[in-house]
Amino acid sequence: MEKILFKHIDVPDQYRIDTYIKNGGYRALPKALKEHSPDELIEMVKKSGLRGRGGAGFPAGMKWGFVPKDSPKPRFLLCNADEGEPGTFKDRTLIEKDPHQLIEGIIIAAYAIGAHRAFIYIRGEFCFGANRLEEAIGECYQKGYLGKNILGSGFDLDLSIYRGGGAYVCGEETSLMESIEGNRANPRLKPPFPAAVGLYQNPTVINNVETLSNLSHIILNGGDWYAGLGMPKSTGTKIFSLSGHVNKPGNYELPMGVTLKELIYEHGGGIKDGRNLKAVIPGGVSTPVLTADSVDVKMDFDSLYEAGSLLGSGATIVMDETTCMVKVAYRISKFFEHESCGKCVPCREGTRWIRQIMGRIENGKGREEDIELLRDICANIAGKTVCPLADGAVVPITSTIEKFRDEYEYHIRNKKCMVDLGQRFV
Amino acid sequence: MLSETAQKRIAELKGKFPKKRSAILPAMHVVLEEVGFYNRDTLEQVADILGLSEMEVAETLSFYTYFPKEGVGKYHIQICTNVSCMLAGGEQLKAYLEEKLGIKVGQTTPDGLFTLTEVECLGSCGTAPVMQINQKYYENLTRAKVDEILAALREGKEI
Numbered sequence: 232m233e234k235i236l237f238k239h240i241d242v243p244d245q246y247r248i249d250t251y252i253k254n255g256g257y258r259a260l261p262k263a264l265k266e267h268s269p270d271e272l273i274e275m276v277k278k279s280g281l282r283g284r285g286g287a288g289f290p291a292g293m294k295w296g297f298v299p300k301d302s303p304k305p306r307f308l309l310c311n312a313d314e315g316e317p318g319t320f321k322d323r324t325l326i327e328k329d330p331h332q333l334i335e336g337i338i339i340a341a342y343a344i345g346a347h348r349a350f351i352y353i354r355g356e357f358c359f360g361a362n363r364l365e366e367a368i369g370e371c372y373q374k375g376y377l378g379k380n381i382l383g384s385g386f387d388l389d390l391s392i393y394r395g396g397g398a399y400v401c402g403e404e405t406s407l408m409e410s411i412e413g414n415r416a417n418p419r420l421k422p423p424f425p426a427a428v429g430l431y432q433n434p435t436v437i438n439n440v441e442t443l444s445n446l447s448h449i450i451l452n453g454g455d456w457y458a459g460l461g462m463p464k465s466t467g468t469k470i471f472s473l474s475g476h477v478n479k480p481g482n483y484e485l486p487m488g489v490t491l492k493e494l495i496y497e498h499g500g501g502i503k504d505g506r507n508l509k510a511v512i513p514g515g516v517s518t519p520v521l522t523a524d525s526v527d528v529k530m531d532f533d534s535l536y537e538a539g540s541l542l543g544s545g546a547t548i549v550m551d552e553t554t555c556m557v558k559v560a561y562r563i564s565k566f567f568e569h570e571s572c573g574k575c576v577p578c579r580e581g582t583r584w585i586r587q588i589m590g591r592i593e594n595g596k597g598r599e600e601d602i603e604l605l606r607d608i609c610a611n612i613a614g615k616t617v618c619p620l621a622d623g624a625v626v627p628i629t630s631t632i633e634k635f636r637d638e639y640e641y642h643i644r645n646k647k648c649m650v651d652l653g654q655r656f657v
Numbered sequence: 658m659l660s661e662t663a664q665k666r667i668a669e670l671k672g673k674f675p676k677k678r679s680a681i682l683p684a685m686h687v688v689l690e691e692v693g694f695y696n697r698d699t700l701e702q703v704a705d706i707l708g709l710s711e712m713e714v715a716e717t718l719s720f721y722t723y724f725p726k727e728g729v730g731k732y733h734i735q736i737c738t739n740v741s742c743m744l745a746g747g748e749q750l751k752a753y754l755e756e757k758l759g760i761k762v763g764q765t766t767p768d769g770l771f772t773l774t775e776v777e778c779l780g781s782c783g784t785a786p787v788m789q790i791n792q793k794y795y796e797n798l799t800r801a802k803v804d805e806i807l808a809a810l811r812e813g814k815e816i
Contacts, residue, residue, distance in 0.1 A: 317739040317778035355686070355723040356779055358792040391673075394686050396721025399777065413678025415720040431675045474741035474782035481783045516740055546782070548741055562743055566777050572720070656746025656753065656786060657799060 235448050235460075235468050236441065237484040240328045246363055248370040251331040257376060259447035263339045264384035267450075272343040276446070278454030280466035285311055285402070285439030286515065286543045288465075288532040297426035298344045298434045307435040308341040308349040309411075310443055313395050313402040315354055316515035317566060318546030321470040321482050322440035326353070326360040329444070330367040334390065336443035338376060339450060341388050344436050348389050352407050355395045364392050399570035403618045404437040406572070417574040418618035441470055461487030465531030465542070475549035476503045488534065492526040495549055506551040510634070514543020516563045517623025519630035520556070540630075555648035556635040560627050561589040567624035578621035581612040585628055592639065595646030602632060602639050659702050663691035667706045680707050681717045685724050693791075696727035722776075730765045730772035732810050735789040738775055741782035750786045750798055751775060757807060770811065 239245045239254045251257065263272060277292030298306060310333070314322040325333060333351075341349050353361050368390055371377040379387045393411050400406045405419035408430045429435020445467060449457045458466045465487040471494055474480045478500030485494065491511060495501065502508050508523040513530065518541040521528065528538045535542045550559065568582040585608055588601050609625040616622070632639060641649045659667070666687045670680040684703045688695050695703075700718070704711040718724060725733055736754060738747040751773075755761055758771050765772040781787040784796035795806055809816040 314780050315778060318741055318782050319778075320780045320782050323780050354780065355721075356789060359794070394682065395723070396682055396685065396718075397723030397776075398721055410682070411674075411679055412676055413674075413681045413717055415717060472783060474785060475744045480785070512740070548744070548782070550744060554744065559740055559743075562738070562740055566739055569777060652744070652746075654746070654749065655744070656749035 232468070232486055234484045236325065236329075236332065236444050236470060237482070240324070245329050246327070246331070246367065248331055248367065248374060251329070256331050256447070257335055257374075259450035260335050260338055260376065261382050261384075263450045264342060264382060264386055269343045269345060272339065272450070275454040276343070276449060279449045279457035280454075280464070281442065281445055281449065281457060282465060282532060283439055284441035284445075284469070284544070286316065286517075286541075288542060291438060291442050294426065294438070295340070295344050295436055297424065298436060299427055302427075302434050304433045305348065306344055306346040307430040307433055308337065308344060308346040309404075309407065309430065309435060309437040310337055310349065310351040310440060311402060311404065311407060311437050312351050312353040312357070312360070312440050313407060314357075314440070314544075315399040315402050316517065316544050316546055317563070318472060318474055318512065318515045318548045319544040320472045320474075321545065323357060323360055324482050325440050325444050325470075326357070327363055330360075330364050331371075332444045332447060333440055334364075334367055334371055334376070336446035337390060338381065338388055339446045340436065340438060340443055341390075342386050344434075346436070347387050350391055350393045350411060350430075352393045352395060352401070352411060354401075355397050361392055361394055368392070398572070399566075400572045400618065400620055403620065406618065407437065408435065415572075417572050418620075420617050462529070462531045462533070464533050469530065469542075469545050471530065472544070472546045473499045473549065474546070476506065476551040476554070477501065477549045478503055485530075487531040488529045490526070491521070491528050491530055491547070494530060494547060495526065499549070502549070502551050504551075506553065508549065509552045509554055510550045510556060512546075512548040512550075512627075514541045515546040516548070516566065517619075517626050518543040519626050520634055522634050553650050553652050555642075555650055555652070556631045556638050557589070557593055557642045558648060558652075560631040561586075561593040563627040564589040564624070567620070571620060571624070575616035575618075575621065577612045577615045578624065581608055581621065582624050584608050585624065589628070592642050593648075595642075597639075597643035597646075599643060601643060602636065606632060659688070659699055660691055663687055664702070664706060666691070667703060671707060677708055678713060678717065681709070681714055682721075684714075685718060685721075689724055693731075694725045694727045694729045725772070728765065731770050732790050733772045733774065735774045735776040735779070736762075737777070737779045737781070737785070737787050737789075739778040739782075741778070742785040742787060745785035747786040750788070750803070753800060753803060754788075757803065771807075 281291045282288040406416040410416035425435040564586040568586040571582045573579040667684045704714045
């Protein structure tokens with residue numbers, strides 16, 4: 232398959248505007264601005280079937296369509312580059328290697344929704360990426376792709392970087408807006424949805440880096456072309472961030488619907504050191520774990536949902552037979568406790584209780600009743616909070632108990648892991 | 658205390674956003690770049706320049722973990738031990754650094770050179786295990802690489 236987003240990813244200076252242009256970049260922009268009305272672009276993206284790549288998989292065109300047409304308020308476009316779901320590292324690569332592909336998408340999206348101000352909210356740790364974007368934005372202003380009257384079209388857009396401060400919850404769209412507003416980044420209750428009441432109380436669209444990076448290609452080749460790639464309801468390609476116990480970890484751009492088996496064995500080179508596969512987290516740590524017998528599952532939004540998991544961000548974490556699933560779940564519980572913003576009591580207290588109980592099981596002090604206690608706590612957290620962080624915190628616990636209950640029981644009875652990871656840092 | 662350049666850069670952030678408070682995080686990034694840490698004085702200065710109260714700045718800042726306080730070492734080593742790094746020996750990397758530096762996570766070496774912090778996912782899972790030192794990522798770490806990096810930093814060289 233021909234790559235779309237990663238076509239030029241190995242070109243050393245693809246991040247420079249001249250190279251990007253030489254390789255076909257900034258051809259979609261004049262086409263979008265001069266040959267299409269914003270409504271036509273929204274229709275084209277709806278037709279493409281492009282679904283949000285940040286994790287939720289919401290149809291991008293539909294999201295744009297929610298922006299009220301008659302609102303006199305200024306509109307904002309936000310690019311969510313707060314990539315923080317453990318296991319995910321695709322946006323970082325897109326930003327560092329091909330920043331103009333993203334910026335071209337941002338300008339197109341801003342035009343489609345009528346926004347004259349856009350921000351890229353990038354996680355604070357991504358210093359290199361932020362600098363690269365700053366340079367790329369500077370190049371765009373010089374060339375007239377940003378600023379007033381872009382390419383003589385009469386459309387104005389100002390784009391700037393907003394750097395985060397190490398809070399996972401800011402990847403949640405309403406937290407992200409609170410963060411830019413300079414408040415403590417606690418999520419907002421929805422509705423109202425950002426499309427109507429978003430940044431500074433104005434209509435706002437928030438799209439992920441990978442979603443926006445697809446736009447120039449959809450404009451150039453048409454919505455039907457994109458809809459023909461991948462799966463009928465999960466169109467296009469997806470960048471899978473493959474990590475863990477595979478021979479060749481990395482980002483792989485493959486058609487939606489590729490099997491987990493192909494991803495791990497053909498692209499990832501199989502399991503390290505000839506060991507056996509034990510489990511896979513297919514979409515970042517907040518998605519349900521799959522067992523080794525699920526490798527035939529197709530990697531797309533609907534197929535993974537039917538298989539009892541989620542595509543999430545496409546972060547595929549592969550674990551071999553030496554991995555203790557209780558240890559994995561415990562580590563994830565520490566993450567969610569740390570990242571809970573504290574706004575909702577079930578999440579604030581619940582993530583701490585989960586971590587405490589997981590910790591005592593992991594450290595040989597678990598009690599027989601702990602498994603049911605964990606399940607009870609999880610049932611009282613899920614669906615009872617403002618944002619989905621808590622739902623994500625529950626999933627690794629409930630899904631590892633469901634699939635690997637024997638390991639929890641072993642841990643509690645024998646006060647140790649069933650298996651040992653061994654020395655991995657050499 | 659903030660340098661003239663830092664003060665100027667923060668002042669330039671004023672008026673860039675529809676709300677004054679939006680400039681807090683960008684200002685803290687300036688503080689981090691120019692000073693490397695913050696303390697009560699810098700917060701007061703940031704608040705004064707932005708026309709906010711010190712409490713407003715502190716309120717927002719305390720939500721975030723990325724900005725180190727005064728007392729942080731010259732080299733702030735942040736180690737990821739989240740799942741992908743853990744599977745690649747992230748916890749063993751942590752133990753190795755603790756041993757090499759003679760400090761525990763959360764501490765600073767007596768010479769003020771290194772601070773060790775355990776952090777959540779750095780978004781570098783395909784090149785695990787990974788650590789961030791100040792602004793820079795160090796990936797696919799091995800014992801030999803860590804030795805080399807620490808030796809270079811001790812001599813004040815960037816690597």
